[in-house]
Amino acid sequence: xxxxxxxxxxxxxxxxxxxxxxxxxxxxxxxxxxxxxxxxxxxxxxxxxxxxxxxxxxxxxxxxxxxxxxxxxxxxxxxxxxxxxxxxxxxxxxxxxxxxxxxxxxxxxxxxxxxxxxxxxxxxxxxxxxxxxxxxxxxxxxxxxxxxxxxxxxxxxxxxxxxxxxxxxxxxxxxxxxxxxxxxxxxxxxxxxxxxxxxxxxxxxxxxxxxxxxxxxxxxxxxxxxxxxxxxxxxxxxxxxxxxxxxxxxxxxxxxxxxxxxxxxxxxxxxxxxxxxxxxxxxxxxxxxxxxxxxxxxxxxxxxxxxxxxxxxxxxxxxxxxxxxxxxxxxxxxxxxxxxxxxxxxxxxxxxxxxxxxxxxxxxxxxxxxxxxxxxxxxxxxxxxxxxxxxxxxxxxxxxxxxxxxxxxxxxxxxxxxxxxxxxxxxxxxxxxxxxxxxxxxxxxxxxxxxxxxxxxxxxxxxxxxxxxxxxxxxxxxxxxxxxxxxxxxxxxxxxxxxxxxxxxxxxxxxxxxxxxxxxxxxxxxxxxxxxxxxxxxxxxxxxxxxxxxxxxx
Numbered sequence: 001x002x003x004x005x006x007x008x009x010x011x012x013x014x015x016x017x018x019x020x021x022x023x024x025x026x027x028x029x030x031x032x033x034x035x036x037x038x039x040x041x042x043x044x045x046x047x048x049x050x051x052x053x054x055x056x057x058x059x060x061x062x063x064x065x066x067x068x069x070x071x072x073x074x075x076x077x078x079x080x081x082x083x084x085x086x087x088x089x090x091x092x093x094x095x096x097x098x099x100x101x102x103x104x105x106x107x108x109x110x111x112x113x114x115x116x117x118x119x120x121x122x123x124x125x126x127x128x129x130x131x132x133x134x135x136x137x138x139x140x141x142x143x144x145x146x147x148x149x150x151x152x153x154x155x156x157x158x159x160x161x162x163x164x165x166x167x168x169x170x171x172x173x174x175x176x177x178x179x180x181x182x183x184x185x186x187x188x189x190x191x192x193x194x195x196x197x198x199x200x201x202x203x204x205x206x207x208x209x210x211x212x213x214x215x216x217x218x219x220x221x222x223x224x225x226x227x228x229x230x231x232x233x234x235x236x237x238x239x240x241x242x243x244x245x246x247x248x249x250x251x252x253x254x255x256x257x258x259x260x261x262x263x264x265x266x267x268x269x270x271x272x273x274x275x276x277x278x279x280x281x282x283x284x285x286x287x288x289x290x291x292x293x294x295x296x297x298x299x300x301x302x303x304x305x306x307x308x309x310x311x312x313x314x315x316x317x318x319x320x321x322x323x324x325x326x327x328x329x330x331x332x333x334x335x336x337x338x339x340x341x342x343x344x345x346x347x348x349x350x351x352x353x354x355x356x357x358x359x360x361x362x363x364x365x366x367x368x369x370x371x372x373x374x375x376x377x378x379x380x381x382x383x384x385x386x387x388x389x390x391x392x393x394x395x396x397x398x399x400x401x402x403x404x405x406x407x408x409x410x411x412x413x414x415x416x417x418x419x420x421x422x423x424x425x426x427x428x429x430x431x432x433x434x435x436x437x438x439x440x441x442x443x444x445x446x447x448x449x450x451x452x453x454x455x456x457x458x459x460x461x462x463x464x465x466x467x468x469x470x471x472x473x474x475x476x477x478x479x480x481x482x483x484x485x486x487x488x489x490x491x492x493x494x495x496x497x498x499x500x501x502x503x504x505x506x507x508x509x510x511x512x513x514x515x516x517x518x519x520x521x522x523x524x525x526x527x528x529x530x531x532x533x534x535x536x537x538x539x540x541x542x543x544x545x546x547x548x549x550x551x552x553x554x
Contacts, residue, residue: 207493358516
């Protein structure tokens with residue numbers, strides 16, 4: 001069965017809309033035409049992935065919940081087509097239904113609207129339209145329903161405008177996903193017959209889409225979203241006949257076969273796609289055709305640091321820190337446990353321990369966070385993290401000086417860009433233990449000594465990141481205690497302009513603290529301490545030191 005030319009239908013003044021169908025799949029087969037993978041016009045017959053998504057919708061509707069579904073998809077499963085068909089069905093079987101679709105770029109917006117327009121043009125019993133342009137399909141009486149397509153970044157939703165159905169396509173690739181979500185989500189009421197779909201391939205960890213997915217997938221308390229994932233190996237067409245004898249599996253393929261119960265034809269298809277479509281890039285295949293959610297996110301995005309290493313760190317970071325604050329006790333510093341404190345301590349200072357600190361500064365007005373991280377010089381392990389968005393430069397200087405004194409006069413490397421200068425002036429009055437670097441004076445072409453580190457300098461920032469990346473990838477940094485630091489390293493990406501920085505909606509203050517502390521270690525490396533029986537006896541009485549083998553030799 002096929003149809004020839006696609007031509008606009010004339011208005012039908014006697015049109016009476018169908019009742020909302022009880023069998024959605026049958027209705028779509030009778031009323032919805034699409035362009036299939038062969039480029040032919042054909043009625044929409046729901047595949048397994050689309051039927052599974054429909055089942056999730058109907059389950060939420062039976063539970064009297066507003067439909068909120070976030071989809072992580074493999075390519076060519078037909079989710080976008082199904083969602084457009086579902087919105088079209090609602091628009092032509094119910095009066096006064098408004099549907100909005102937002103795509104990540106103009107070409108995708110045009111493509112999605114083309115699907116909706118084709119459905120209307122090829123519908124055997126089309127409802128009359130008031131008008132149809134490149135981005136909007138408006139139905140005439142008695143429906144008065146609307147299907148609107150827009151592009152992220154250029155969405156124009158008037159204040160007070162309401163949509164019953166919302167489709168956010170490829171959210172992970174929006175230029176400013178958080179802004180787009182904040183504006184448009186308020187246009188959809190929370191009543192039970194409203195629908196929001198978010199569907200996307202993965203694009204790295206820590207962005208808005210990933211966080212939304214994790215919240216639904218992990219069923220966080222209070223989250224009413226359903227996570228829907230359809231792996232490539234569930235798609236029946238993703239198979240390739242094995243020719244020329246027995247298929248010899250690699251160890252990786254043996255592991256996949258055992259994990260997902262795959263046969264040789266599925267593995268042969270996967271191997272063909274990796275070699276011939278993705279030029280041997282397994283990570284690119286995993287992003288576009290994930291076998292599990294972790295594959296998609298761990299393999300996608302322009303990450304600056306090896307995600308497999310960071311995932312190993314994450315799994316090993318199970319130790320809970322002591323939380324509190326530092327206070328002066330005469331001439332010494334003592335730790336006070338306090339759940340409201342900003343200081344996380346993983347290792348108390350050893351009397352012979354050698355430490356370095358990195359400080360990232362903010363205005364302390366509740367927006368950007370600031371703090372200081374303490375690193376043990378010999379092991380490169382983070383032993384303490386001071387972190388808060390309520391620490392102005394003068395308070396941060398005082399808290400950092402207490403950390404310096406507690407951790408055996410540790411050398412501090414602060415970022416002295418902009419507000420960092422205020423921190424530096426306050427900190428200099430408390431101590432002289434500050435990192436120095438040689439900076440070339442462009443006016444005289446001579447080098448001069450300067451306190452602190454200027455991250456604002458492109459070359460200096462690049463060097464800071466490169467040296468830390470080398471230490472991470474070469475195994476010098478073998479563990480990170482503070483999970484929030486690992487999270488921020490996972491979302492540290494290379495932007496379109498080539499700058500390495502936090503992904504949209506994420507932060508990089510903790511990685512910067514670690515990198516600055518690492519610079520301090522490079523300037524003042526660990527040195528073999530002199531043996532001291534008295535110091536060894538003292539170490540046994542220091543809280544938190546007992547049993548800490550890492551610090552046996554300081």
